[in-house]
Amino acid sequence: MIDIGSNSMRLTLYEVEGERFRTLFREKIMAGLAGYVEHGDLSEEGIACACGALGRFGETLRSLGVESVSVFATASLRNIGNTAQAVEAIRAATGYAVEVIGNEEEALLGYAGAMEELHRRSGAFVDIGGASTEVVSFEEGRPVAAASFPMGSLSLYKKCVKKILPGEGSLRRLRKTIGQTIGEEDFPFAPHSSLVCSGGTARAALKIAGKLYGLPAEENTVSRKQFRDMCRFLRGGGNESVDLLLKLAPDRIHTILPGLMILEEILRRFRAEELVVSRYGVREGYLCLRLLRREQEGEGAALYRA
Numbered sequence: 001m002i003d004i005g006s007n008s009m010r011l012t013l014y015e016v017e018g019e020r021f022r023t024l025f026r027e028k029i030m031a032g033l034a035g036y037v038e039h040g041d042l043s044e045e046g047i048a049c050a051c052g053a054l055g056r057f058g059e060t061l062r063s064l065g066v067e068s069v070s071v072f073a074t075a076s077l078r079n080i081g082n083t084a085q086a087v088e089a090i091r092a093a094t095g096y097a098v099e100v101i102g103n104e105e106e107a108l109l110g111y112a113g114a115m116e117e118l119h120r121r122s123g124a125f126v127d128i129g130g131a132s133t134e135v136v137s138f139e140e141g142r143p144v145a146a147a148s149f150p151m152g153s154l155s156l157y158k159k160c161v162k163k164i165l166p167g168e169g170s171l172r173r174l175r176k177t178i179g180q181t182i183g184e185e186d187f188p189f190a191p192h193s194s195l196v197c198s199g200g201t202a203r204a205a206l207k208i209a210g211k212l213y214g215l216p217a218e219e220n221t222v223s224r225k226q227f228r229d230m231c232r233f234l235r236g237g238g239n240e241s242v243d244l245l246l247k248l249a250p251d252r253i254h255t256i257l258p259g260l261m262i263l264e265e266i267l268r269r270f271r272a273e274e275l276v277v278s279r280y281g282v283r284e285g286y287l288c289l290r291l292l293r294r295e296q297e298g299e300g301a302a303l304y305r306a
Helices: 044-064 083-094 103-118 153-160 168-181 200-213 224-235 239-248 256-270 282-291 298-305
Strands: 002-004 009-017 020-029 071-073 123-128 133-139 142-149 194-198 221-223 274-277
Touching: 002 044, 002 282, 009 044, 009 282, 020 044, 020 282, 044 083, 103 123, 103 133, 103 142, 103 194, 103 282, 123 200, 123 256, 133 256, 153 168, 153 256, 168 256, 194 200, 194 256, 200 221, 200 224, 200 239, 200 256, 200 274, 221 224, 224 239, 224 256, 224 274
Parallel strands: 002 071, 123 194, 194 274
Antiparallel strands: 002 009, 009 020, 123 133, 133 142, 221 274
16 A cells, blocks of 8 residues: 655555455655645646655565555645646556545544554544644544644645744744644534544654653553653754754654644643554555445444545
């Protein structure tokens, strides 16, 4: 499976037997497609970048003898004005037919993937991508509300930050943009004490928190206080925080703070007391619901089928 994201493009190879699966292989290319959006369209250079990454993935798949390949895109190709043109150009250049996932569907697929690992009955879910942020609330093992916000770690960086790391002016712009994008009236979710997270920003946050607070390697939960203290430390921009980012998240050095600030705002809105990071997300949700044809429960199934 190939996931064309706004910040990274990912190849994941699964072994499937019935409705069970296990991950065999992962490869990531930090294509940064959101950085190639000009006047609302993905530029020719951006399309060529996507095609180049797909070509590299194709070589890997051919060397492994893999013939069953699914390719989908999220906000990288959804939130642009020339979606059809980009999809056709990619098909012509690579032979891959790309499915573009809709806003709400991406949120529900991400939630479904995370639940494959965590099996939580109630709470909230968030996935911060490069150009969009998906949020789902769920009760009694079923999603009850979903929303997608048109901002992500890379698109925020491009819009609000002038240097590699944000200074005080950039931090003010980030806070203002996040607040305007997630307006109070656009966040129709009840409070939840637990916030499940997936995606690169969340995994990087867990890695950084683990180093700062000496968390066990198998720990997947960060407390509200630990997370807020960590964000405050990283926003300080001192040599120690920069060194930590270069060691633990070098490929996200420019996007990690915008992503963490989105996550911090979502945490505040839900009044959550903990972040629980899942290894799984939209790719595993796509695998289970679209390829293995599992059904979601209750209202979530109706939302998904719609």
